[in-house]
Amino acid sequence: MNTVVARSPGVSGAPASDGRATLRALARADARRYARHPLFLAAAALLLLSMADGVRQQEQNGSPMNGALLIAFLLGVFGFVVAHRLTTSLRRTGDLADTSPVGAQQRTVALLLACLVPAAAGCAYAIYMLVSMAIWPPVGIPETAHVSWFRDESDLAVLATLVALGPVAALGGPLLGVAVARWAPFRGSALVGVVTLVFLVALPSGSPTPWRVLPPWPTLYDEHANDQEQLTDSSLIDVAQGWILVYLLCLCGLACVAALLRDPPHRRALVGWGAALTVGAVVSFYLAVT
Amino acid sequence: MPGPLVAAAGAAVALVLVVAVVPPGPGVPAFVLHIAEVMLAGGAAYALDDAAATLTDVTPRALWRRRLPRLAVSVATLALATGGISLVLHQQGSLPSAPALAGEVLVLCLLAVAAAAMLARHGEAEPGGLVAPVVALLGLAAVVGGSLMGDPLFLTDESGATSRGRWLVVGVVAALVIVIGSRDRGAAALWERSPRRRSNDSGSA
Numbered sequence: 274m275n276t277v278v279a280r281s282p283g284v285s286g287a288p289a290s291d292g293r294a295t296l297r298a299l300a301r302a303d304a305r306r307y308a309r310h311p312l313f314l315a316a317a318a319l320l321l322l323s324m325a326d327g328v329r330q331q332e333q334n335g336s337p338m339n340g341a342l343l344i345a346f347l348l349g350v351f352g353f354v355v356a357h358r359l360t361t362s363l364r365r366t367g368d369l370a371d372t373s374p375v376g377a378q379q380r381t382v383a384l385l386l387a388c389l390v391p392a393a394a395g396c397a398y399a400i401y402m403l404v405s406m407a408i409w410p411p412v413g414i415p416e417t418a419h420v421s422w423f424r425d426e427s428d429l430a431v432l433a434t435l436v437a438l439g440p441v442a443a444l445g446g447p448l449l450g451v452a453v454a455r456w457a458p459f460r461g462s463a464l465v466g467v468v469t470l471v472f473l474v475a476l477p478s479g480s481p482t483p484w485r486v487l488p489p490w491p492t493l494y495d496e497h498a499n500d501q502e503q504l505t506d507s508s509l510i511d512v513a514q515g516w517i518l519v520y521l522l523c524l525c526g527l528a529c530v531a532a533l534l535r536d537p538p539h540r541r542a543l544v545g546w547g548a549a550l551t552v553g554a555v556v557s558f559y560l561a562v563t
Numbered sequence: 564m565p566g567p568l569v570a571a572a573g574a575a576v577a578l579v580l581v582v583a584v585v586p587p588g589p590g591v592p593a594f595v596l597h598i599a600e601v602m603l604a605g606g607a608a609y610a611l612d613d614a615a616a617t618l619t620d621v622t623p624r625a626l627w628r629r630r631l632p633r634l635a636v637s638v639a640t641l642a643l644a645t646g647g648i649s650l651v652l653h654q655q656g657s658l659p660s661a662p663a664l665a666g667e668v669l670v671l672c673l674l675a676v677a678a679a680a681m682l683a684r685h686g687e688a689e690p691g692g693l694v695a696p697v698v699a700l701l702g703l704a705a706v707v708g709g710s711l712m713g714d715p716l717f718l719t720d721e722s723g724a725t726s727r728g729r730w731l732v733v734g735v736v737a738a739l740v741i742v743i744g745s746r747d748r749g750a751a752a753l754w755e756r757s758p759r760r761r762s763n764d765s766g767s768a
Contacts, residue, residue, distance in 0.1 A: 312697070346707060354696040461567025464605040464695040465574050471703050472578060472598050 295375055299383035303359065307390045307447075310355045316347035316391075320398050327405055336507035337411040337422045338494045340402045341438035345490050348391040348398075349446030353470060355391075356450030357463040360384055364458050378536040381455060385529050388447035395443030399435055414499070418506035421494045426509050433514035434493045441521050442490050446470075448528035449489070455535040483562045486512055489524050493517065516561035523554035567691060568637050571606025572644035575599040579648045583655050590657030594706055596664070597717055599648055601702030603641055604671035608698055609691030610637035611679045616688035626747040641672060663718040670730050671702065673737035680744035 307313060323343055363380060406422060413420045423431050453466045474488040485492045493514060496507045530547040534540065582595045611630060613619055619629055645668045652658035675698045682690035709716040718726055 312700070346704070350703065351700055354700060357696070459567075460689070460692055461570050461606075461609065461695065463692075464567070464571055464602070464699050467696060467699050468574070468598055468602045468605070468703070471707075472595070475594055475598075476582070 292379075296379060296383060296386075299375065299380060300386035303383045303387035304390050306359055307355060307387045310358070312351050312355050312358075313348075313391065313394075316351040317394060319347055320344070320394070324398070324401055324405075327401075331409050336494060336496050337402070337406055337420065338434060338438060338507065340398070341435055341442075344395045344398050344439040345442035345446075348395050348443035349490065350467060350471060352388070352391040352443060352447035353450035353453075353467050354463055356384065356388060356447035357454040357466065359387070360451050360454035361458050361463075376536065376538065378533055378538050381451065381532050381536065384451050385448060385532060388444055388451065391447055392440050392444035395440035399439040402435065402439075413506040419508050421507040421509050430509055430514040433518045434509055437514070437518045437521050438490070438493060441518065441525065445489050445521065445525045445528065448525055448532070452528045452532040455532045482510060482512060485510070486517055486520075486562065487558070489521065491517060491521075513561045516557045519557040520554055520561060523550045523557060526550040527554065565606075565609045565612060565633060565637055565640075565691075567609045567695070568606040569640055571602050571609075571695075572640050575602040575606070576644050576647045576651075578602065579651050583651050590655045591652055593659070593717075596648070596652070596659075597706045598703070600664075600668055600671055600717075601699055601706070603644055603668055604675045604702060605695040605699040607637065607641060607672035608675040608679045608694035609689075610634055610676055611683050612689040612691045613683075614689055616683070626745055630745075641668070660718070666727075666730060666734075667718050670734040670737065671698070673734055673741065674698065677737040677740035677744065680741045684744045684746075 320343065323340070327340075360381075363377075410424065411420050411422050412418075419425050421431070421434075449470065450463075450466070453462060457466070470489075474490045477484045477488060478492045479485070492510070493512070494507055494509050527547060527550045530543050530550060534543050534547070576599075579591055579595060579599050583591050610633060613629075613633075622629070645665060649658060649661050649664060652664075653661075658664070675694055678694045678698065679690040682693060687693065705716050716726075718730055
């Protein structure tokens with residue numbers, strides 16, 4: 274990364290007005306590193322395989338939201354590790370990184386912006402879901418069964434759930450990865466972080482409503498199966514899905530603030546933003562579940 | 564003392580302990596047990612880390628001899644953690660099968676160490692940092708994928724003959740990879756340069 278940054282036009286002169294150009298160059302370099310990371314490429318390949326399989330089958334049984342879970346896991350959970358690795362790589366190449374004319378906070382901002390790469394991939398997959406299910410509408414077993422998609426649920430709720438479980442989850446995981454790597458850069462923190470994250474998400478999934486939507490990747494729909502363990506129908510849970518989306522976006526913002534708070538500059542403003550986002554998260558969560 | 568391994572083992576035991584003690588439920592769910600196993604396997608990936616590999620590689624001690632103290636501590640830590648988890652589950656009455664649990668942990672750890680051994684062979688002094696998160700992701704994918712597909716991959720979920728065979732094959736392959744990946748290149752070079760071998764070679768020629 275440092276090689277790329279040294280060649281970037283905004284860095285050499287380093288006047289204050291070139292701050293944004295420097296940031297753009299850094300963000301582009303980090304986005305390229307993210308897009309080339311083997312774990313991200315593996316996740317993207319699996320998503321492509323799933324898309325090819327969906328097109329081959331030309332039908333959709335069970336919950337159509339399962340595709341969004343795939344985004345959350347492959348881009349969100351894998352993204353946590355990718356972002357963690359990219360962030361700690363600055364530490365592993367400390368001698369080189371320290372010679373860079375940009376501060377640690379600016380490098381963190383660039384890494385946070387690079388997290389838009391998995392979010393974009395998540396958006397692409399969500400669009401594929403919308404298109405493929407418009408062509409081959411999902412059906413339950415029997416065909417009249419309730420399905421958590423546009424025919425049986427409100428449009429806004431379906432779209433909010435799709436965005437929350439898809440692109441926002443794909444963004445949130447990497448942002449959290451950057452924050453954890455900034456605050457806990459010790460060896461093993463990626464392992465402990467990713468396992469703890471999945472544990473905290475999975476544990477309340479069977480709990481009553483206020484608790485099951487509390488984790489950063491909440492369970493927003495229910496599935497029902499028959500005696501032969503065939504999925505019969507699926508439905509969105511009884512919460513305001515739009516407010517859940519706002520709640521998750523506030524959590525993403527909090528992850529950014531947490532990552533940036535590691536370095537001294539702009540701490541007062543960041544604390545202010547953190548407080549505002551915390552209030553936003555609490556209020557939106559309250560509005561979602563009441 | 565491999566710090567990350569001890570941290571991972573401690574976290575795995577703490578995870579199971581917290582879930583066993585805090586919610587007054589019927590016991591520890593299977594997925595929590597699997598997550599703890601994945602954590603232990605991730606920790607095992609750090610067992611071959613040697614930050615001073617560039618220095619220790621040139622010492623006359625054999626590779627396994629150099630790794631022995633660290634491996635012994637790692638095996639003891641993992642065994643202790645697995646024993647602790649078994650004890651907690653036994654107290655709860657939710658221990659599926661002690662041999663199945665031990666077998667799963669063993670195979671998962673062998674897989675992690677095999678990957679670490681191959682990376683170490685290719686010059687990575689501390690392969691744990693690379694292998695551990697990948698092992699964790701693959702393990703979590705197996706947990707999530709198995710539950711989504713309705714096909715239990717873990718022995719503690721369904722200990723059929725097919726499952727046992729599958730795990731056995733994976734374990735044997737991982738052990739073979741460890742052996743192949745840990746061949747002592749220094750010893751091989753010494754063997755090739757040894758005077759007796761040279762004289763034998765010249766004699767036979």
